[in-house]
Amino acid sequence: MAATPDDSVGAFIPGPRAALAGAAGGPLAGLGCAVKDLFDVAGHVTTYGNPDWGRSHGVAAATAPVVTSLLQAGADLKGKTKTVELAYGLTGENVWHGTPINPAAPDRFPGGSSCGSATAVAAGLVDFALGSDTGGSVRIPASYCGVFGIRPSWGAVNLAGACALGPSYDTCGWFAREAAVLARVGQVLLPVDTCGGGGFGLGPLLKVGDAWINADPGTARALGAGLAAAEGLLGRALPVELAPEGLATLYEHFRCAQAEEAWATLGGWIERTGPEFGPGVKERFAAAKAMDPGKAAAGRAFRRLFAVRMRSLLAGGAVLAYPTSPNPAPRLGISLEAQNAVREATMGVTAIAGLAGLAEVTLPLGRVEGAPVGLSLVAAPGRDRLLLALAVQVAQAMGLA
Numbered sequence: 001m002a003a004t005p006d007d008s009v010g011a012f013i014p015g016p017r018a019a020l021a022g023a024a025g026g027p028l029a030g031l032g033c034a035v036k037d038l039f040d041v042a043g044h045v046t047t048y049g050n051p052d053w054g055r056s057h058g059v060a061a062a063t064a065p066v067v068t069s070l071l072q073a074g075a076d077l078k079g080k081t082k083t084v085e086l087a088y089g090l091t092g093e094n095v096w097h098g099t100p101i102n103p104a105a106p107d108r109f110p111g112g113s114s115c116g117s118a119t120a121v122a123a124g125l126v127d128f129a130l131g132s133d134t135g136g137s138v139r140i141p142a143s144y145c146g147v148f149g150i151r152p153s154w155g156a157v158n159l160a161g162a163c164a165l166g167p168s169y170d171t172c173g174w175f176a177r178e179a180a181v182l183a184r185v186g187q188v189l190l191p192v193d194t195c196g197g198g199g200f201g202l203g204p205l206l207k208v209g210d211a212w213i214n215a216d217p218g219t220a221r222a223l224g225a226g227l228a229a230a231e232g233l234l235g236r237a238l239p240v241e242l243a244p245e246g247l248a249t250l251y252e253h254f255r256c257a258q259a260e261e262a263w264a265t266l267g268g269w270i271e272r273t274g275p276e277f278g279p280g281v282k283e284r285f286a287a288a289k290a291m292d293p294g295k296a297a298a299g300r301a302f303r304r305l306f307a308v309r310m311r312s313l314l315a316g317g318a319v320l321a322y323p324t325s326p327n328p329a330p331r332l333g334i335s336l337e338a339q340n341a342v343r344e345a346t347m348g349v350t351a352i353a354g355l356a357g358l359a360e361v362t363l364p365l366g367r368v369e370g371a372p373v374g375l376s377l378v379a380a381p382g383r384d385r386l387l388l389a390l391a392v393q394v395a396q397a398m399g400l401a
């Protein structure tokens with residue numbers, strides 16, 4: 001799908017724009033935003049990245065409360081952005097609406113599933129944009145496109161009026177080119193932090209060895225200065241290992257439990273409608289349908305234990321630091337087999353916050369072969385605002401604000 005003159009990267013869904021003016025004043029007055037096409041906007045069809053979904057669901061009767069909150073805070077809605085079909089993919093491809101161009105690396109994928117929102121922000125089409133994150137769908141496109149992004153604590157932001165994929169994992173996140181804008185949106189959408197803490201409220205900093213070793217050497221080197229900037233605020237990072245089982249085990253447990261949930265959420269519609277899917281998406285839903293219940297149960301059991309482990313580690317205010325993705329965005333045109341290899345290596349890391357419901361902010365603090373890579377800072381649930389404030393300070397230390 002070709003880009004229009006005011007959409008240089010093909011970030012917005014085809015057709016008439018869902019554009020709405022925000023309130024005359026408010027904390028977000030003067031900012032333009034976009035929302036991923038799984039959030040309802042009254043009077044517009046939510047396609048969820050798939051034409052058959054749009055045809056079978058029709059025009060939305062009401063606007064998602066999270067979108068209403070942005071409008072009431074003064075933000076102007078510029079339109080709805082593309083998503084991977086039913087939000088089930090990490091590259092950002094969509095055969096029906098077109099794959100957005102990654103403004104930071106046009107020869108590489110933009111990342112998904114919140115591909116349109118990430119590219120709209122990276123291209124300067126809007127100041128910030130909403131996405132959703134189940135297995136990495138905000139964090140990975142933010143890293144790939146060189147923008148700031150947040151996956152809030154699970155349950156922190158209202159998801160009424162948003163299409164579900166894995167409800168016990170789904171979160172509403174957002175992107176911005178500036179850390180201060182990311183935090184400004186958080187002041188509107190996030191509840192007051194529920195966890196206390198002395199001093200700055202966060203610390204110590206923990207360098208997650210598993211994730212740094214998992215990263216390509218170039219990525220690890222590129223993010224060294226960002227880690228040092230965080231150390232300048234929280235003190236020298238202490239080394240920790242989070243997953244003696246291995247990141248591949250985290251990925252496998254996440255994959256199995258989340259796939260069962262995705263089929264429970266969307267399988268009925270798929271069976272009734274028989275929708276056409278693009279490459280990769282069709283195979284993932286087929287695998288979800290065929291998921292071994294024993295593997296899914298093992299994944300759920302592991303999740304409970306891992307969440308206790310992480311929340312105990314972070315209860316006093318500690319912050320994890322590691323590469324958001326092990327590599328920059330893969331180049332366009334790689335095989336499905338190669339894509340799956342990237343997916344496995346990436347989701348072993350994104351599963352850390354996903355399994356435990358943690359708050360995670362990714363900062364665009366490095367480049368590899370000219371392409372962006374992000375550094376993640378992760379805190380216990382309920383410390384979202386403190387984490388955003390830390391991200392602002394790290395960005396300032398790196399000369400990004």
